Amino acid sequence: MIQPNASPDDTQPRFPKVTLPDHGGFIDPEPAARSGPGCFVYALVGTVLVGLAVIIVVLASVAGWTSGQHVAQTNATATQSAAIQEQLNRIPADVSSGNQVLLNARIEYLATLTPGVAGLPDIVSTATAVYLNSLPTVTPTPGITPTVAATLAPTAAPQATTQSGGVVIDLPALFSEAQTAIAVSDWDTAIESLDIILSADSTYEQATVRQMMSQSLTSKALALFRSGDTADLAQANLLTDRARQYGDVADLEYESYIAGQYLDAVNSEGVDFSKAIQALTNVYNQVPNYRDVRSRLFNQYAAYGDALVAGGQVCFAVVQYQNALNLSNDAIVSGKMNAAATACANPTPVPLPGTELTPGAIAPVGQQ
Numbered sequence: 001m002i003q004p005n006a007s008p009d010d011t012q013p014r015f016p017k018v019t020l021p022d023h024g025g026f027i028d029p030e031p032a033a034r035s036g037p038g039c040f041v042y043a044l045v046g047t048v049l050v051g052l053a054v055i056i057v058v059l060a061s062v063a064g065w066t067s068g069q070h071v072a073q074t075n076a077t078a079t080q081s082a083a084i085q086e087q088l089n090r091i092p093a094d095v096s097s098g099n100q101v102l103l104n105a106r107i108e109y110l111a112t113l114t115p116g117v118a119g120l121p122d123i124v125s126t127a128t129a130v131y132l133n134s135l136p137t138v139t140p141t142p143g144i145t146p147t148v149a150a151t152l153a154p155t156a157a158p159q160a161t162t163q164s165g166g167v168v169i170d171l172p173a174l175f176s177e178a179q180t181a182i183a184v185s186d187w188d189t190a191i192e193s194l195d196i197i198l199s200a201d202s203t204y205e206q207a208t209v210r211q212m213m214s215q216s217l218t219s220k221a222l223a224l225f226r227s228g229d230t231a232d233l234a235q236a237n238l239l240t241d242r243a244r245q246y247g248d249v250a251d252l253e254y255e256s257y258i259a260g261q262y263l264d265a266v267n268s269e270g271v272d273f274s275k276a277i278q279a280l281t282n283v284y285n286q287v288p289n290y291r292d293v294r295s296r297l298f299n300q301y302a303a304y305g306d307a308l309v310a311g312g313q314v315c316f317a318v319v320q321y322q323n324a325l326n327l328s329n330d331a332i333v334s335g336k337m338n339a340a341a342t343a344c345a346n347p348t349p350v351p352l353p354g355t356e357l358t359p360g361a362i363a364p365v366g367q368q
Helices: 039-097 100-111 120-134 171-183 187-200 206-225 231-243 250-268 273-286 293-310 314-327 331-345
Strands: 161-164 167-170
Touching: 039 100, 039 120, 100 120, 167 171, 171 187, 171 206, 187 206, 206 231, 206 250, 231 250, 250 273, 250 293, 273 293, 293 314, 293 331, 314 331
Parallel strands: none
Antiparallel strands: 161 167
């Protein structure tokens, strides 16, 4: 119950005052909140995240650069291939029109590429042929008469001529003469003109002269190899040997080998049957239809059989006759073989020296 005359403060509820036991003050009725991570931890985590972001950016940049390089290399290769193909496609037109300037420019460009362009040596050979065909041709005049140097006026191009034995040799004229001769397959004239050029000045149009000489020698040799005259084979082999000095003679190597075997056989016929038969057999086994090798081999077998019969070796003669008949069925050789075979099967006794019997040497029966 409220007392009369009480002050308003007396009417308010009161909390009991609690005295702390020696703690140096009062206890806060609300405990302090727990503190979170410090600034150092946040700074460390932030640094790590920034570092990772930088690494990711760098790796992405490197990957992009590598990919760009690969694409650029691929594009460059494709561009170069397209450029090469374009040049190759234009070369036939240059050859047809005889445009040596463009043709040489394309060849020089293709020669600088790495790796090398396939087929470039063939293109160079074609360009050389275009150049040779473009050279002016001069109708040769029969019988070039050497002019004595003392009576010859100074030439307009002294570097194109040379003197040999007091005679001026017109190298350009000889060069043109050789070109004309080659154009009409006159190999003898071409070889003669080129021989004079080489003996007078081996450096004059050196590459072209050597190529022309190689062509002339090989063509002449091939014609002789395929002629019907056996005497031509020796000259063909000599020309082949000369041609080797000026270039490859791969097309003539086999022809020369066969011709050499054939000539060895011909030179041994009637002298050494074994050598002749061996050489002819080598040729026949490789080229059965070469010239008259079959008939020559037949004749050598038959002649060898005859020589053996004459020497009393009839059994060996049978083998040679049979070899001949294996090549050709001949009635005469067949008869000789049969006779030799009969003689071989029924040999005639040969008396020893000093035991031969003469008429009257045997006394009648009953007489001494």
